[in-house]
Amino acid sequence: MRFVPGFRAPAAAAPDALCFGFHAGKMLVKEQDGRLAIPALADLHALGLPAAWVHYFGQWDGRPCCAVCLPPEPPEPAGFAWRGLRGLFGLIAEELVWAAGRAGQLVHWHCNHRFCGACGAPTADHPEERAKVCPGCGLINHPRVSPAVIVAVVREKRLLLAHAARFPAAFYSVLAGFVEPGESLEESVRREVLEEVGIRVEHIRYFGSQPWPFPDSLMVAFTADYAEGEIRVDSKEIADAGWFAADALPQIPPPISIARRLIDWFVCGSA
Numbered sequence: 001m002r003f004v005p006g007f008r009a010p011a012a013a014a015p016d017a018l019c020f021g022f023h024a025g026k027m028l029v030k031e032q033d034g035r036l037a038i039p040a041l042a043d044l045h046a047l048g049l050p051a052a053w054v055h056y057f058g059q060w061d062g063r064p065c066c067a068v069c070l071p072p073e074p075p076e077p078a079g080f081a082w083r084g085l086r087g088l089f090g091l092i093a094e095e096l097v098w099a100a101g102r103a104g105q106l107v108h109w110h111c112n113h114r115f116c117g118a119c120g121a122p123t124a125d126h127p128e129e130r131a132k133v134c135p136g137c138g139l140i141n142h143p144r145v146s147p148a149v150i151v152a153v154v155r156e157k158r159l160l161l162a163h164a165a166r167f168p169a170a171f172y173s174v175l176a177g178f179v180e181p182g183e184s185l186e187e188s189v190r191r192e193v194l195e196e197v198g199i200r201v202e203h204i205r206y207f208g209s210q211p212w213p214f215p216d217s218l219m220v221a222f223t224a225d226y227a228e229g230e231i232r233v234d235s236k237e238i239a240d241a242g243w244f245a246a247d248a249l250p251q252i253p254p255p256i257s258i259a260r261r262l263i264d265w266f267v268c269g270s271a
């Protein structure tokens with residue numbers, strides 16, 4: 001791992017610190033010799049961009065990394081560009097994109113917790129831990145992580161794939177959904193699959209997990225076997241669903257996602 005997470009900065013903000021600066025979900029990147037790079041704090045100072053919040057969150061190859069909240073409607077300076085995180089895959093090192101994902105989640109949290117949810121007073125950064133504290137009533141808020149389950153359901157060498165109405169492209173993927181308060185992860189898997197396609201599943205097994213910073217999810221992946229029922233699509237969330245053999249898959253998600261790792265697992269197991 002080239003990225004090492006941390007809370008306490010080793011020294012005062014170094015000018016060569018990497019600056020993961022966000023505004024409205026987009027990150028400021030530097031264009032250098034036709035390639036993209038993460039700007040340094042010194043670049044930000046040179047541009048005269050005032051940062052609303054600078055938060056140390058680890059090191060990349062020994063260089064401090066800061067999550068930075070940039071001001072509203074900042075200009076796009078010459079030699080720099082605003083990019084969404086998804087648009088950075090393939091253009092900068094993948095581990096650096098995931099480090100940017102951490103920063104994006106922290107900035108998103110900062111932007112949405114500047115005021116206390118209980119009494120409305122402006123919050124401050126907690127000195128001892130990564131949290132916002134309210135000087136008025138003492139309420140403490142840690143960065144929010146929203147767990148979601150994602151599951152590959154297999155029935156006689158066929159994989160359940162669905163096209164969700166919210167998908168930006170025409171691809172099909174495994175089912176996923178947010179965990180509800182009070183649910184175990186396994187209960188969440190059973191409920192999501194039953195709600196979305198009317199299928200009951202059994203033999204739920206843990207597969208792996210992946211942070212998904214759009215904006216603050218943690219995807220927890222499972223595999224499961226079909227138990228009973230026929231596909232009955234909940235047309236609000238799911239536009240179409242079906243059972244697909246490994247050699248007849250529709251368009252599937254790109255390799256960065258754990259959804260794709262689940263599909264690749266199914267394909268390997270069917271070979």
Ligand SMILES: [Zn+2]
Binds near residue numbers: 116117118120136137
């Ligand atoms: Zn308060």
